[in-house]
Amino acid sequence: MINAIPHxxxxxxxxxxxxxxxxxxxxxxxxxxxxxxxGQEGYNxxxxxxxxxxxxxxxxxxxxxxxxxxxxxxxxxxxxxIQSFPTALVKYQLEENFNKNIxxxxxxxxxxxxxxxxxxxxxxxxxxxxIFLNEKDYLEASILPFxxxxxxxxxxxxxxxxxxxxxxLTKSTENTIQIYGKTYxxxxxxxxxxxxxxxxxxxxxxxxxxIGEGGLTTLPKVSIKAIKSTEKIQIFTSNRTLEKNEFxxxxxxxxxxxxxxxxxxLGDKKCAFCECEIPQIIQGAHIWSVSDIKKMEHLTQxxxxxxxxxxxxxxxxxxxxxxxxxxxxxxxxxxxxxxxQSQVQENMDYIKQITTILQxxxxxxxxxxxxxxxxxxxxxxxxxxxxx
Numbered sequence: 001m002i003n004a005i006p007h008x009x010x011x012x013x014x015x016x017x018x019x020x021x022x023x024x025x026x027x028x029x030x031x032x033x034x035x036x037x038x039g040q041e042g043y044n045x046x047x048x049x050x051x052x053x054x055x056x057x058x059x060x061x062x063x064x065x066x067x068x069x070x071x072x073x074x075x076x077x078x079x080x081x082i083q084s085f086p087t088a089l090v091k092y093q094l095e096e097n098f099n100k101n102i103x104x105x106x107x108x109x110x111x112x113x114x115x116x117x118x119x120x121x122x123x124x125x126x127x128x129x130x131i132f133l134n135e136k137d138y139l140e141a142s143i144l145p146f147x148x149x150x151x152x153x154x155x156x157x158x159x160x161x162x163x164x165x166x167x168x169l170t171k172s173t174e175n176t177i178q179i180y181g182k183t184y185x186x187x188x189x190x191x192x193x194x195x196x197x198x199x200x201x202x203x204x205x206x207x208x209x210x211i212g213e214g215g216l217t218t219l220p221k222v223s224i225k226a227i228k229s230t231e232k233i234q235i236f237t238s239n240r241t242l243e244k245n246e247f248x249x250x251x252x253x254x255x256x257x258x259x260x261x262x263x264x265x266l267g268d269k270k271c272a273f274c275e276c277e278i279p280q281i282i283q284g285a286h287i288w289s290v291s292d293i294k295k296m297e298h299l300t301q302x303x304x305x306x307x308x309x310x311x312x313x314x315x316x317x318x319x320x321x322x323x324x325x326x327x328x329x330x331x332x333x334x335x336x337x338x339x340x341q342s343q344v345q346e347n348m349d350y351i352k353q354i355t356t357i358l359q360x361x362x363x364x365x366x367x368x369x370x371x372x373x374x375x376x377x378x379x380x381x382x383x384x385x386x387x388x
Contacts, residue, residue: 005042006038007045008044008058009059014051024073037066053084054069054085054091066100069089085104085189121193123146127152146201148201149198149202152198153169167179176206177205178209181209181219183218184214191219195208195230199227205234208227212237247294253290261309275357276318289326312372329344330355331380332377333385336359336362336364337359339386342384
């Protein structure tokens with residue numbers, strides 16, 4: 001059916017609030033939205049007394065359905081202020097009508113719309129296909145979509161504390177894009193938005209690892225359905241039971257939780273012994289090895305697993321340095337200095353050439369890290385090492 005007059009449909013009630021959208025979306029605002037989208041000045045409207053998730057209105061006109069998500073009227077915090085939009089984006093993604101668009105409209109509000117974090121989220125929104133209706137009225141800088149995965153990774157990490165993220169993005173040794181996202185609270189909305197944005201700009205395979213939190217092991221079903229609808233993203237679940245089974249069955253540990261914990265502690269992948277930052281050739285290297293942890297009879301299985309996935313029990317190393325550490329040709333001394341076995345002296349020119357960082361930084365040398373390091377070095381106490 002073709003609508004001759006633009007027709008708004010708005011779920012009137014806010015979730016967990018006494019406000020109604022009819023009190024916030026004035027005639028002036030709705031007219032502005034209508035004109036910007038359809039070019040028409042007249043419209044009709046139906047308010048539906050159901051919960052409004054996504055701060056969302058729909059505008060049907062000329063056979064097209066337009067989804068409009070509105071900003072908060074008070075900017076309280078970085079997560080609370082953006083979590084409604086991914087809900088709207090999921091509804092749009094699952095809309096079966098192919099003649100559709102999604103928009104974002106800034107409402108007059110108290111607070112700062114233009115923090116680094118908000119600008120990052122706006123760019124993800126634009127990458128996902130969102131049209132901003134009035135950004136020039138509220139933002140000094142233009143919103144540019146991301147064009148590469150590397151651009152997202154760089155912007156994500158630039159100017160942020162490495163342990164201040166809920167989702168992490170990297171590449172695996174198989175050149176697969178990997179998203180590590182928590183499933184609880186506002187974190188799940190950011191994870192969903194990141195997945196849907198990435199699906200628009202890359203042909204590489206994408207893996208989503210759901211990091212369980214707060215008793216929730218997966219994203220909401222509707223979010224998973226929307227992510228799967230892209231047909232580009234494989235979804236994996238990481239929870240305590242799965243991690244424990246993996247730990248018990250193998251002497252090495254391919255653990256999503258371990259990678260997440262390393263990203264949370266150390267930030268993006270960068271070899272601790274050299275300047276290499278190519279994520280495809282950088283791995284998480286255990287300090288106290290999984291095989292040695294499993295030999296500890298005085299520890300319970302849960303305690304062993306906790307040691308194996310602890311972010312303090314590891315560093316990022318390129319494949320060369322990971323192998324050199326695993327076979328004990330390189331050693332980390334208790335003061336953080338890198339040493340080598342005297343027996344490889346004939347290859348010292350090569351080792352010195354590739355090992356450009358001779359001292360681990362203090363933010364790596366935490367009390368727990370040093371505890372794991374002492375356990376590692378006890379195993380190789382009979383081997384002679386020399387300073388690089």
